Amino acid sequence: MSDLQAFRQETRDWLEDNCPPSMRFPVTNSDDACWGGRNWTFKSDEQKQWLERMAAKGWTAPTWPTEYGGGGLDKAQAKVLKEELAHINARSPLDSFGIWMIGPALLEFGSEELKQQHLPPIVRGEIRWCQGYSEPGAGSDLAGLQSKGEDMGDHFIANGQKVWTSYGDKADWMFCLLRTDPDAKKQMGISLVLFDMATPGVTPKPIKLISGSSPFCETFLDNVRVEKNQVVGEVNKGWTIAKYLLTHEREMIGGFGLTNAGSDTLGQTAVKALGLEHGRMNSPLLRADVLKWEIDAAAFAATAERVTDEVKSGQGVGATSAMLKYYGTELNKRRFEVLMKIKGSDAMIWDGANSNGDAVPRTWLRTKGNSIEGGTSEVQLNIIAKNILGLG
Amino acid sequence: MAMVINEEQQMLKESAQGFLAEFAPVSELRKLRDQGSETGFSDNLWRQMVDMGWAAILVPEAYGGLEFGHVGMGQIVEQTGRTLTASPLFSTAIVGVSLINLAGSEEQKTELLGAIAGGELTTALAVDEKIHHAPTQISMTAVQQGDHYLLNGEKRFVIDGYSADKLIVAARTSGSAGDQTGISLFMLDPSAAGVEIERTDMVDTRNAAIIRLTDVTVSSADLLGAEGDGFKALSAALDIGNAYLAAEMLGIAQESFDRTLQYLKERKQFGVLIGSFQSLQHRAAHWWSEVELCKSIVLKALKSLDKGDAKSPVLVSIAKAKLCEVVELATNEAIQMHGGIGMTDEYEIGFFIKRARPAAMLFGDYNYHGDRFAQLCGY
Numbered sequence: 001m002s003d004l005q006a007f008r009q010e011t012r013d014w015l016e017d018n019c020p021p022s023m024r025f026p027v028t029n030s031d032d033a034c035w036g037g038r039n040w041t042f043k044s045d046e047q048k049q050w051l052e053r054m055a056a057k058g059w060t061a062p063t064w065p066t067e068y069g070g071g072g073l074d075k076a077q078a079k080v081l082k083e084e085l086a087h088i089n090a091r092s093p094l095d096s097f098g099i100w101m102i103g104p105a106l107l108e109f110g111s112e113e114l115k116q117q118h119l120p121p122i123v124r125g126e127i128r129w130c131q132g133y134s135e136p137g138a139g140s141d142l143a144g145l146q147s148k149g150e151d152m153g154d155h156f157i158a159n160g161q162k163v164w165t166s167y168g169d170k171a172d173w174m175f176c177l178l179r180t181d182p183d184a185k186k187q188m189g190i191s192l193v194l195f196d197m198a199t200p201g202v203t204p205k206p207i208k209l210i211s212g213s214s215p216f217c218e219t220f221l222d223n224v225r226v227e228k229n230q231v232v233g234e235v236n237k238g239w240t241i242a243k244y245l246l247t248h249e250r251e252m253i254g255g256f257g258l259t260n261a262g263s264d265t266l267g268q269t270a271v272k273a274l275g276l277e278h279g280r281m282n283s284p285l286l287r288a289d290v291l292k293w294e295i296d297a298a299a300f301a302a303t304a305e306r307v308t309d310e311v312k313s314g315q316g317v318g319a320t321s322a323m324l325k326y327y328g329t330e331l332n333k334r335r336f337e338v339l340m341k342i343k344g345s346d347a348m349i350w351d352g353a354n355s356n357g358d359a360v361p362r363t364w365l366r367t368k369g370n371s372i373e374g375g376t377s378e379v380q381l382n383i384i385a386k387n388i389l390g391l392g
Numbered sequence: 393m394a395m396v397i398n399e400e401q402q403m404l405k406e407s408a409q410g411f412l413a414e415f416a417p418v419s420e421l422r423k424l425r426d427q428g429s430e431t432g433f434s435d436n437l438w439r440q441m442v443d444m445g446w447a448a449i450l451v452p453e454a455y456g457g458l459e460f461g462h463v464g465m466g467q468i469v470e471q472t473g474r475t476l477t478a479s480p481l482f483s484t485a486i487v488g489v490s491l492i493n494l495a496g497s498e499e500q501k502t503e504l505l506g507a508i509a510g511g512e513l514t515t516a517l518a519v520d521e522k523i524h525h526a527p528t529q530i531s532m533t534a535v536q537q538g539d540h541y542l543l544n545g546e547k548r549f550v551i552d553g554y555s556a557d558k559l560i561v562a563a564r565t566s567g568s569a570g571d572q573t574g575i576s577l578f579m580l581d582p583s584a585a586g587v588e589i590e591r592t593d594m595v596d597t598r599n600a601a602i603i604r605l606t607d608v609t610v611s612s613a614d615l616l617g618a619e620g621d622g623f624k625a626l627s628a629a630l631d632i633g634n635a636y637l638a639a640e641m642l643g644i645a646q647e648s649f650d651r652t653l654q655y656l657k658e659r660k661q662f663g664v665l666i667g668s669f670q671s672l673q674h675r676a677a678h679w680w681s682e683v684e685l686c687k688s689i690v691l692k693a694l695k696s697l698d699k700g701d702a703k704s705p706v707l708v709s710i711a712k713a714k715l716c717e718v719v720e721l722a723t724n725e726a727i728q729m730h731g732g733i734g735m736t737d738e739y740e741i742g743f744f745i746k747r748a749r750p751a752a753m754l755f756g757d758y759n760y761h762g763d764r765f766a767q768l769c770g771y
Contacts, residue, residue, distance in 0.1 A: 280767070299714050392667070
């Protein structure tokens with residue numbers, strides 16, 4: 001038996017013993033996810049157990065080094081773990097911008113001190129992070145941000161306003177872009193800093209979206225003290241790290257185009273709603289929409305697979321995150337447009353028995369943001385045209 | 393199975409690229425067209441392909457072949473899409489070899505596959521009878537009379553039907569149009585009495601034929617597979633054919649993109665390169681993204697054929713449908729972004745759209761494969 005096979009067997013046995021029963025089916029709505037943090041209230045004892053057990057093995061961040069609390073797995077082992085988790089339908093023990101975003105940036109660019117301070121609590125789900133990037137005047141043109149950090153020697157004083165701070169009202173810490181050199185050229189005077197959301201002067205206010213939920217905040221910064229040792233990388237060199245993080249964000253959001261295994265396909269959902277006639281879906285035009293979407297989704301899933309394998313084998317361009325983000329989010333929007341048509345007048349019900357199960361209209365409206373957040377589709381097309389195609 | 397090609401396949405791809413660029417570029421297709429070539433391909437080029445072993449790639453080792461697999465052969469075919477190279481490779485070395493290998497007797501395989509690998513035999517599959525692909529709708533009749541069959545009916549869109557040494561004909565020995573059972577496959581000599589072959593002048597200049605059979609006698613020994621049981625092998629060979637048509641269309645989509653991108657970087661209007669206009673940048677970026685999806689799904693389909701995966705029919709229909717859609721986008725955008733010069737016969741970009749449509753139509757277009765995909769998924 002190879003080492004990898006042995007690892008698979010150990011993993012399977014461990015999961016069998018340690019994954020609580022209620023954590024073994026897919027998350028049906030966003031309330032079931034576990035985000036952790038200081039103020040987190042676990043939905044159940046089993047949700048808490050699942051997080052603690054996985055965190056103790058470092059498997060909430062499987063590929064991070066063990067000295068920072070991670071699992072220390074190589075890519076092949078991480079893939080095995082992912083497959084074994086999928087095999088028992090295990091849900092994610094922890095959803096975390098710490099793991100997805102600032103963690104990888106700290107590993108790449110952070111000082112040893114920052115890694116020691118921040119990574120272990122992220123792995124354990126003790127600190128929940130949010131991102132302070134966009135501003136009212138800096139959306140697609142992110143480098144035009146104006147929130148400033150005034151140099152006070154051993155610290156900065158931050159003033160300004162951030163917007164689209166995901167879960168800013170629930171987060172414990174923020175990673176934030178500040179203009180720390182007002183005289184430098186646009187991209188040159190920006191620093192990436194970290195601060196506690198409990199610091200005096202930090203005020204997050206939820207923004208209600210067209211979907212009715214408030215996953216984002218606007219966050220006001222009034223004379224917020226930021227310690228100099230909480231700068232990631234060098235002062236005024238934050239733009240490189242910001243771009244690195246945006247790539248991570250694009251990859252994460254691009255995954256929206258991939259549907260969950262285990263749930264009904266769009267075709268199955270449509271057949272349940274509309275029925276079959278002579279073996280074909282009862283509405284020919286809707287059937288054409290559904291099959292076109294499923295064909296594109298299959299080709300997109302194969303592309304996500306290929307891009308991953310190419311990176312692993314050292315082939316490929318590696319600059320495809322813009323394409324995955326663009327295509328994946330547009331695909332997800334199309335999925336919900338088709339789903340709305342499938343569900344007919346039931347899909348027009350905002351609240352009630354028929355809309356609660358899968359919350360179609362709310363989710364449909366939420367997907368409209370997919371092609372805006374993390375860089376609009378138009379920005380992604382600009383990136384492809386300039387960086388990949390060389391069109392100036 | 394990782395979604396990448398291995399070193400050997402990469403080497404084959406590169407050698408095919410080099411060979412085709414040198415000996416069979418688009419200008420060769422123009423030459424064949426302008427000379428009014430009867431077969432639509434160059435015998436000399438085909439001989440060279442055979443010498444390089446391309447006719448033997450899909451032939452099992454047991455019958456003197458290389459057994460190199462579909463992903464490998466797919467790399468060659470993708471390159472023939474870039475150069476629009478016409479040759480018997482598709483009809484003979486892909487469809488012919490697959491069908492004979494799937495349905496043939498030991499004796500037939502030994503004789504026919506060996507002959508194909510050695511470049512001594514070319515074949516053409518005669519399946520469609522109506523203007524749209526519908527393999528279950530076959531109504532050409534084959535009536536048994538003692539030790540032979542009598543064939544009557546008409547076939548159309550028979551690729552290489554004018555040039556092939558042997559025709560593989562799908563005819564009905566029982567049942568009626570719409571039934572999967574009752575379809576039988578025959579090896580037919582095109583010079584047999586009662587065979588009328590009309591070469592059709594195609595938009596892509598390749599040779600295709602309408603074939604009319606009137607009381608044609610075929611020996612029982614030339615039955616390919618069991619009587620009435622031909623559909624399974626036919627369907628599997630069509631899947632294989634469609635995966636390669638998708639691979640060829642991938643080559644067409646990529647090459648027309650590369651040429652158009654180059655043009656956007658050369659052509660000036662209003663004093664600037666037209667590639668600096670955002671409206672064209674976004675369309676180019678979208679087109680590029682679609683081609684990325686095509687690369688993945690073609691590879692996935694070819695890999696599943698190599699694996700003998702039960703999901704092959706679904707993946708092939710996805711690949712064919714997706715490529716039909718994208719190659720249409722690609723060739724239309726290529727002409728539009730080239731502007732006036734794209735409309736001229738003198739410029740090569742127009743040759744791509746002319747090959748793209750027949751490749752899409754052959755063995756089922758977007759509508760056929762979209763419908764088939766949905767049916768295979770249970771709706």
